Amino acid sequence: MNVFRMPVSVAVLGATLMITGAVAQPASAHPGPGPGPVPLRTLAAGTGVRVGTAVDMAALADDTTYRTTTAREFNSVTAENAMKWESVEPTRGTYDWRQADDLVRFARAHGQAVRGHTLVWHNQLPGWLTAGVADGSIGAQELRGILRDHITKEVKRYKGRIYQWDVVNEVFEDDGSLRDSIWLRELGPSYIEDAFRWAHAADPRAKLFLNDYNVEGVNAKSTAYYDLAKRLRAKKIPVQGFGIQGHLAIQYGFPGQVAENLARFEKLGMQTAFTEVDVRMILPVDDTKLATQAAYFRGLLDACVQARRCTSFTAWGFSDKYSWVPGVFDGQGAATLMDEGFARKPAFTALGEGLAAGA
Numbered sequence: 156m157n158v159f160r161m162p163v164s165v166a167v168l169g170a171t172l173m174i175t176g177a178v179a180q181p182a183s184a185h186p187g188p189g190p191g192p193v194p195l196r197t198l199a200a201g202t203g204v205r206v207g208t209a210v211d212m213a214a215l216a217d218d219t220t221y222r223t224t225t226a227r228e229f230n231s232v233t234a235e236n237a238m239k240w241e242s243v244e245p246t247r248g249t250y251d252w253r254q255a256d257d258l259v260r261f262a263r264a265h266g267q268a269v270r271g272h273t274l275v276w277h278n279q280l281p282g283w284l285t286a287g288v289a290d291g292s293i294g295a296q297e298l299r300g301i302l303r304d305h306i307t308k309e310v311k312r313y314k315g316r317i318y319q320w321d322v323v324n325e326v327f328e329d330d331g332s333l334r335d336s337i338w339l340r341e342l343g344p345s346y347i348e349d350a351f352r353w354a355h356a357a358d359p360r361a362k363l364f365l366n367d368y369n370v371e372g373v374n375a376k377s378t379a380y381y382d383l384a385k386r387l388r389a390k391k392i393p394v395q396g397f398g399i400q401g402h403l404a405i406q407y408g409f410p411g412q413v414a415e416n417l418a419r420f421e422k423l424g425m426q427t428a429f430t431e432v433d434v435r436m437i438l439p440v441d442d443t444k445l446a447t448q449a450a451y452f453r454g455l456l457d458a459c460v461q462a463r464r465c466t467s468f469t470a471w472g473f474s475d476k477y478s479w480v481p482g483v484f485d486g487q488g489a490a491t492l493m494d495e496g497f498a499r500k501p502a503f504t505a506l507g508e509g510l511a512a513g514a
């Protein structure tokens with residue numbers, strides 16, 4: 156069962172298509188990889204929304220077109236994998252900050268802000284940690300100290316250079332129950348508030364986010380986050396933002412009540428953000444699918460630009476050449492803003508139009 160399922164909302168989809176005027180155009184109709192009319196980051200000026208991308212550090216190092224496009228089009232970057240626990244502490248007590256440092260350096264050189272991703276997750280944990288918990292050699296008390304030290308060390312290293320941290324990632328199931336993980340099993344639900352306390356102590360200026368997928372509209376999962384955020388903020392826990400990943404698929408329809416969802420978190424005093432947007436499709440690509448994809452990207456962007464405190468809109472990669480989707484969803488792909496040759500797809504154009512309209 157695909158984890159990133161979307162309820163169908165044809166009315167919203169139809170309205171969105173009307174808004175964007177996403178007319179079917181062959182991807183080839185869009186200019187190649189070179190500079191377009193106006194970079195997305197320039198069009199974003201005046202919207203109050205940073206436009207960003209997740210960054211594949213190997214591509215940044217080895218692919219000139221990828222690197223120049225990343226610098227030209229975006230004013231926010233997120234490490235796709237380089238800041239995850241398995242990357243920064245591959246063996247216990249031995250750290251490898253090279254790729255994360257490279258991204259922070261690249262961002263500083265190109266006037267970009269950095270989103271930190273992610274401090275506490277059930278996935279991409281280092282083998283020494285999962286094995287230690289599994290064989291009982293790491294007990295609950297020691298695990299809590301290890302988590303505290305991990306968060307403190309990583310957040311302090313980039314103190315003042317990361318504007319939003321995804322502190323905890325994907326902690327609820329789609330039905331609103333807490334996700335079973337080593338964190339919940341060993342530490343109980345309090346690991347979530349502990350993570351926010353420790354991150355805030357390490358960098359009081361970073362905005363601290365919850366982050367998940369399938370939470371674009373109002374549903375059991377997003378309501379579980381709303382209730383959690385309300386409860387923790389009442390205890391003065393610094394839960395300051397709600398990150399909506401935005402991994403959509405055109406075969407599941409566009410989510411309903413996106414604006415209402417953003418508004419309720421913002422009424423709690425929180426920021427919101429779209430943190431990992433891509434829109435996959437069942438291959439092969441055709442112009443109708445590309446037009447629908449463009450409407451979905453535009454629909455989420457419009458919700459962000461029109462919200463009061465949606466502060467960043469990040470695509471989860473910008474070229475199909477490096478997308479995670481084909482490796483996970485068999486027979487699906489073409490999920491990003493540019494094709495494998497970095498030609499702009501209608502979705503890229505739709506984002507630019509949405510930013511220009513929002514400005």
Ligand code: G3I
Nearest residue numbers: 209235236272273278279324368400402431471478479483
């Ligand atoms: O680093 C190893 C490399 O040494 C090895 O040779 C290679 C082949 O096995 O694997 C490499 O690790 C891969 C890693 O990405 C780094 O490239 C893993 O296999 C691969 O599973 C991992 O995929 C990442 C995925 O998270 C893991 O769940 C994707 O790139 C990344 O885009 C994706 O991002 C997540 C967000 O962090 C959270 N939200 C969902 C989103 C999509 O799953």
